[in-house]
Amino acid sequence: MGMHDTGTAILMKWKDWVHVTKLDPDKQLRQGDIDAIAASGTDALMLSGTLNVTAENLASLQKQVKAYNLPLVMEPASQDAVLTEGIDYVFVPSVVNSMDVQWIVGKHRIWVQQQKQRVPWERIVPEAYIVLNPLSSVGKVTKADCSLSSEEVAAFTTISDHFFHFPIVYIEYSGTYGDLNVVKAAADAIDKSILYYGGGINSAERAAQMSKYADTIVVGNAVYDQGATVLKATVDAVQ
Numbered sequence: 564m565g566m567h568d569t570g571t572a573i574l575m576k577w578k579d580w581v582h583v584t585k586l587d588p589d590k591q592l593r594q595g596d597i598d599a600i601a602a603s604g605t606d607a608l609m610l611s612g613t614l615n616v617t618a619e620n621l622a623s624l625q626k627q628v629k630a631y632n633l634p635l636v637m638e639p640a641s642q643d644a645v646l647t648e649g650i651d652y653v654f655v656p657s658v659v660n661s662m663d664v665q666w667i668v669g670k671h672r673i674w675v676q677q678q679k680q681r682v683p684w685e686r687i688v689p690e691a692y693i694v695l696n697p698l699s700s701v702g703k704v705t706k707a708d709c710s711l712s713s714e715e716v717a718a719f720t721t722i723s724d725h726f727f728h729f730p731i732v733y734i735e736y737s738g739t740y741g742d743l744n745v746v747k748a749a750a751d752a753i754d755k756s757i758l759y760y761g762g763g764i765n766s767a768e769r770a771a772q773m774s775k776y777a778d779t780i781v782v783g784n785a786v787y788d789q790g791a792t793v794l795k796a797t798v799d800a801v802q
Contacts, residue, residue: 577634577652577688578730578757580606581774581801584794585638585761585783586628587612588620592787594627599791601631604798609654609781610646611638613700613737621646638690642674647683654731656692658705659719666705690731691723695745696762699737713748720749724756734777736762738784740769743776750776765789770797 584605586592589612592600600608608631610624621637621644629635629649636652639645647653658666675682693716694707702709711719716734723729734741734749740763750758760777764770765785773780780801785793 577607577636580634580779582770582798583607583609583636583759583779583781584786585609585611585781586624586786587783588617588624589615590787592627596786596791597627597631600786600794601628601633603791603795604802605633605782605794607634607636607651609636609638610650611636611640611654611783613640613704616640616644618644618646625649639674642670642677645674647686650686652686652688653683654688654690656690656733657729658692658694658701658707659723659727660693660708660711662706662708666707688731689729690733690759691719691727691729691756692733692735693719693723693749694735694737695741696736696739699735699739701735701737711745713742713745716745717748717752720752720756720758721754724752724754729756731759732756733759733761736760739763740765741773743772746773746776764797765793767796767800770800774801 582605608628634651636654637646637650638654661667694702695709696702697709720732723732734746746760757778759779760773761781764780764782782797
């Protein structure tokens with residue numbers, strides 16, 4: 564892949580990714596881990612966390628990974644820590660099953676105002692998040708209704724796809740392995756949007772299982788809990 568500044572780094576468009584590695588600015592990686600992550604074959608790195616994400620730790624994580632020439636995605640946790648410099652895409656979540664409108668559209672409005680309308684829209688990709696683990700930080704912070712049936716998840720998926728035209732619908736079980744029936748219901752309901760799945764993928768078997776239904780799987784905690792060898796196993800299972 565070419566260097567970022569030539570604009571050739573993204574030979575593969577984000578819609579073709581099947582495996583994304585989520586790195587949390589609030590957690591520490593050793594240099595060797597980053598080498599191994601970059602060599603794992605993952606399609607992209609997503610810089611994303613829920614708690615204690617600051618402009619500083621985001622920039623520091625970006626600095627650690629930018630030499631590897633993997634596509635870099637940033638997922639903002641709040642309107643105050645949005646990195647666009649040196650980032651290929653900014654995936655912006657709207658938690659469609661949040662009980663609090665600020666997580667659907669409120670923080671987004673503040674961000675656009677703060678930017679004085681100077682938003683690099685060609686690099687912004689909206690995501691409809693359906694958060695389904697009530698014990699997760701993201702579930703608590705966003706006041707998500709995590710008690711949804713598979714029919715309700717399918718309906719949220721259809722609305723996000725056909726009505727709001729979100730390019731990505733993201734089923735987020737954050738830290739726990741999700742219900743296959745729920746993910747299958749979302750996959751059956753989806754038409755144009757790309758279906759992302761994240762949560763509890765810590766083995767090749769789970770990666771293969773979820774990638775039957777999701778277009779793209781996201782592996783996060785496993786990298787920190789088990790190291791980069793498990794990441795390689797999840798990549799090999801889906802590619």
